[in-house]
Amino acid sequence: MVPHRKCAGIGCKLREHIRCSDVPAADVTRLENTMVVRAVARDEKIFSQGTEATGLYCLRSGHTLLWHADAFNHKTAFRVIGPGEMMGYRSLFGEDAHTATAQALTACDVCYYPKKIVLQLVDEFPGFARRFFRTLARDRGPRDALLLRGQHIPVRTRLVNLLLLMNTNEMCPEDNTCVLKLPMLRRDIAALLAARPESIARAIKELGKDGIAIFNGRTVNIPSLDALNAETNREQLPLDNSVTV
């Protein structure tokens, strides 16, 4: 697999924050020493809704799905976390229990930073805090939700939005075509789009028939990114994806 561009160099966004902030080497070492890396198997849960937030998680590799379950266990996925991205920071700073469950879509390597040291660094180093504020404020969750879960948008268009979102996270040639490998099952796509797997299958069939996106298992062939873009009328919003946060 081609290494993700956000993985190149350093590993995860938290360390990127650290590196670009006014944190002395001694504290960086302290952070590194308390960090734990854990290998997580597919379908395994990294943290669970309702449990206490004890630290910060960061994906070194793999993909994770964040979902929320309501009172009668109706699961609603709202975010895909890719390599280099952090998760669990909302509950950490909210001082609440986790409001979502993080479940591995693929095998993952997860970095874990204990709450105590993260909060210490935030308190002591304003530059670090500022970067964190920015990440928190730019959390893509609410923004993505509008694109992926708005019911005035048909399922077909929501699926296209998902492809475009996943595309910004993945390698893609510059020649207006693209081959994309989705890390999730149909039922996960359904949970993300607030639809049923059957509806996803039908939308996939339609997109294939129209030559917009040809699905082959989890591999998606996109003959023309322009045509894909034309399917949706979303505006281009700046995303918090770049290496230099």
Next chain:
Amino acid sequence: MVPHRKCAGIGCKLREHIRCSDVPAADVTRLENTMVVRAVARDEKIFSQGTEATGLYCLRSGHTLLWHADAFNHKTAFRVIGPGEMMGYRSLFGEDAHTATAQALTACDVCYYPKKIVLQLVDEFPGFARRFFRTLARDRGPRDALLLRGQHIPVRTRLVNLLLLMNTNEMCPEDNTCVLKLPMLRRDIAALLAARPESIARAIKELGKDGIAIFNGRTVNIPSLDALNAETNREQLPLDNSVTV
């Protein structure tokens, strides 16, 4: 009008943050001096999607609707801001243009704090920053959206969820009944629930017929809060509403 409990004493959540933090009196005075209070008429915009975020807004009185417009101007409301609540902080810290428009549902008094001084205080006083982190992390927006806009939830239930959310913001007697005055039009309710005004009217009629919530213009009579709660199976999530943040 009965004064809102969050308005009693100090006025807004930002000043509450300040008061409970380690900020010296001199800096508090500095903040007070740069603050501007503006009277805003119904329907007037406080800030607009796409414009630069130059400061922080806080409602001293009145209600405001936050909505987002997509490329073809399809408006989607996602949050009602009540007295004492802040808005615009997401764009402020994200260093992005506003991704939503704030429009007054009723006449409002709005406090405005320039970006510069807010960021200064955040940098200088960790206790203040910490409180802000908490507010940012606990932003009700994403959470409310699940209750108000999930399409697996019927419009009738979404309307009940809205009543329950508005209820936590308003005065309400303890005897299990409640009279609620909604600050918005039917079309605003529709925008919040991602539905059409006609569907809202039909849901209102149904709730009245069943004696769950009797609408009379913008006044809603709720004979039994228990019955209203029984209409929905939402879990009780801690809200960032209390005066002592």
Next chain:
DNA sequence: CGTACCGTTGAGGTGAGTCAAAGTAAGTGG
């Protein structure tokens, strides 16, 4: 006493959910 907007009601159409069943891929053990 219009004009304009808001709110309600009705009739009809449809996208997506539900249910059931068949098809396909992916493991597992002999």
Next chain:
DNA sequence: CCACTTACTTTGACTCACCTCAACGGTACG
């Protein structure tokens, strides 16, 4: 390597909640 199990995916028929369009009633305001 093949039977077998299991889980995932797709398809079809049916249903329904909500949307659309259109008309009408209410209320505020000049």
